Amino acid sequence: MSKLIQVINLHKTYQTDEVKTLAIRGVSFEIERGEFVAIMGPSGSGKSTLMQMLGLLDQPTKGEYFLTGRNASDLSDDDTANLRNVNIGFVFQSFNLLSKTTVYENVELPLLYDHRKTNAQENRAKILKALKAVDLEHRIDHFSNQLSGGEKQRVAIARALVNDPDLIFADEPTGNLDSKSGTQIMKILQNLNNEGKTIILVTHETQTAKHAKRIIYVVDGKISSDKTTGSRLIAKNGERLK
Amino acid sequence: MWLLYTTAGAVKISLKNLIASKVRSFLTVLGIVIGVAAVIIIFSVGLSAQELILDQIRNIGSNLIVVIPGGSNDDGPPAAMFGIAITSLTYDDLEELRKKNKLPDVQAAAGYVMGTVKVESDTEDLTRSFLGTTASYIEVENASLEKGRFFTKDEERNMSKVVVLGSTIAKDLFAGRSPLDKVIEIKDQNFTVIGVFKERGSSAMGVTDQDGSVTVPLKTAQKLILGINHLALIRLKAIDEKSIKPLKANIAATLRDQHDIDNPSDDDFTIRDQATALGLVGDITDVLRYFLLAIGIISLIVGGVGIMNIMLIAVSQRIREIGVRRAVGAKRADILVQFIVESITVSLVGGIIGIILGISIAFLAAVIINSMGYNWQFLLSPFSIITAVLISLGIGLIFGVYPATKASKISPMEALRYD
Known part of the structure; x- marks a missing residue:
């Protein structure tokens, strides 16, 4: 079986009018199915850029990226959209829920773009299942702006889960949350990983990263270390993250 | 299926946005409202005026032939019409x-x-x-x-x-x-x-x-x-x-x-019949009608530019939303369709308000003119209503294409980074 993710000598350069920024400068690694990987590094290290390329939101300038054995550079815009829709889920630091929209509608969003044949009943079942996984069924008809930060992030996770993807990217998911809510989010991510989903967590906080099984350190666009987490943290509800 | 979802979703979003910012929405659709109302009124009043004149001609009898002294060519009025005694x-x-x-x-x-x-x-x-x-x-x-x-x-x-x-x-x-x-x-x-x-x-x-x-x-x-x-x-x-x-x-x-x-x-004589006169009146009112229609259309175009402007603003205000949609699997085409549907919805809402306003004004005019003693019928041309609906649809489409294309070209990565 092919690796889930295979990255070979990946580069990303941003070119503005005068300044050339080398965000990622030759990165190679592999990620197996079922892993929980934290990509760590200080801000500006290029870790978010790396995640965006892995999440097919951006194209590398140089190097190769294989997702489930498929070369990302061979994929069309529509192919990547379909992969993001079905195989990948995203959780962002700032939640990115749609305003003036209910919890249900936010979680429904990826289903609106599902190219496979689905019906309303199946969709409702999927949405309920995803909300159950984040323990938010009771908030289903609330508007997103009526929720607390932790609840918003859980809705965002439910949205990422609704199409049952293999791979979930979480970009600083606890960055805007208090420590208690942060723990809750990490617990959900660990549960999902236990159920077999591959989680890639991007963070600059050591404590958050320690919830992963493996930590890749990125400094100045290069990998400075890549090892199994020593003394891994297991999140328990009620505990504070720090 | 996705198109249906996207369309339904986009209609919902645009109606929500319209209601959310009422003053701005009102100003946005005002041009369309005025243009469509003008078209409806022009057709209704034009039809009624034509009917009034034709009715008066018919009153005299449509089997009439008139012989006037003095020659004339077929199109021009005879000299006798200018008060010259022949x-x-x-x-x-x-x-x-x-x-x-x-x-x-x-x-x-x-x-x-x-x-x-x-x-x-x-x-x-x-x-x-x-x-x-x-x-x-x-x-x-x-x-x-x-x-x-x-x-x-x-x-x-x-x-x-x-x-x-x-x-x-x-x-x-x-x-x-x-x-x-x-x-x-x-x-x-x-x-x-x-x-x-x-x-x-x-x-x-x-x-x-x-x-x-x-x-x-x-x-x-x-x-x-x-x-x-x-x-x-x-x-x-x-x-x-x-x-x-x-x-x-x-x-x-x-x-x-x-x-x-x-x-x-x-x-040294000119022969005219009532049928020719009927046709002539019809021609004159038609010309008048199309002239006024042109003014209505200009107003609709101005309205369309207003819609394009507001859609461009909407696109830049909602870059993050575009990013999220792209991240969860929306294709460029989905974003394109969404914004075009939104633009059409806004335009159509303006069109419907315009139709209601136009009918109301034409009706009010009929009531007032009738109260002045004329036998003025309140006539509505279904053609004008269909035209108004099609025009507002068309304007939404035409003026929505540019903002929607712009929205669909935004890269998801940039959209998500945008604050």
Whole structure:
């Protein structure tokens, strides 16, 4: 079986009018199915850029990226959209829920773009299942702006889960949350990983990263270390993250 | 399926956004509202005005043929229309046109002279228009009498000093008293009132306003009032509508014979029929309508630019939303469709408000005009409503394409980074 993710000598350069920024400068690694990987590094290290390329939101300038054995550079815009829709889920630091929209509608969003044949009943079942996984069924008809930060992030996770993807990217998911809510989010991510989903967590906080099984350190666009987490943290509800 | 979802979702989003910022939405759709309302009103009022005029023409009768002295080309008005007195038409011509053996399709024909004259009763002293005509006037004009009688063929010829009053002038002269058998002075000569016309209403195409005029026998008017021998015009009533065309040719031939004219281009008369007049009025109101329609369309284009502007703002305000949608699997086409549907929805909402507003104003206008005493029908053209809907759809589409294309080209990565 092919690796889930295979990255070979990946580069990303941003070119503005005068300044050339080398965000990622030759990165190679592999990620197996079922892993929980934290990509760590200080801000500006290029870790978010790396995640965006892995999440097919951006194209590398140089190097190769294989997702489930498929070369990302061979994929069309529509192919990547379909992969993001079905195989990948995203959780962002700032939640990115749609305003003036209910919890249900936010979680429904990826289903609106599902190219496979689905019906309303199946969709409702999927949405309920995803909300159950984040323990938010009771908030289903609330508007997103009526929720607390932790609840918003859980809705965002439910949205990422609704199409049952293999791979979930979480970009600083606890960055805007208090420590208690942060723990809750990490617990959900660990549960999902236990159920077999591959989680890639991007963070600059050591404590958050320690919830992963493996930590890749990125400094100045290069990998400075890549090892199994020593003394891994297991999140328990009620505990504070720090 | 995805298209349906996207469309339904986009309609929902745009309606939500419209309601969320009411003032801005109102200003956005204002141009469309005004344009669409204008189109509806123009068509409705135009249709009603046309109907009013045509109704008045039909009132006189659509089987009428008019002979005017002086030649003209087919399109231009005859010289007589400009008040130039041309003496080429005479009583003999009228007599010739009445001959059944020559023109069997003529049901009736009447000759006319007209002018303005001093009219005095024992109490009043007025200046009014008068009409000198033949006894056949009643039949040609479909006129009817309230009381008394019209003058006879003999009176028409023997310069009888009898007069038939219009309904308004009868009131003006006698203020409620019966005018019958009373004597009035017309140009200082005594005339006996023998009848009063039924009220007819204003008549756009009538020779004169019958209600406000005095009508006297033709010869009497020619000799005693005007001192002329010619006729101002002749009107003929055809037995039916389909005989009008051949009849016009026969009339022309008869008159040429009468006037010793060999070449039709030397004609010293002009023959017109009511059908031509109907068509002419129709043409004029059509031209007016399309002109006003053009103004409506300009307003719609301005409205469309407003919508494009607001959609561009919406795109830049919602870059993050675009990013999220792209991240969860929306294709470029999905984003494109969403913003076009939103633009169409906004435009259509404006269109619907405009249709309602336009119908209301046209209806109000009908009520007001009716209260002023005109027989004004409230007419709505389904064509105008369909046009209005299609135009607002089209404007939403055309002016939505650019902002939507812009939105669909934003890269998801950049959109997600955007603050």
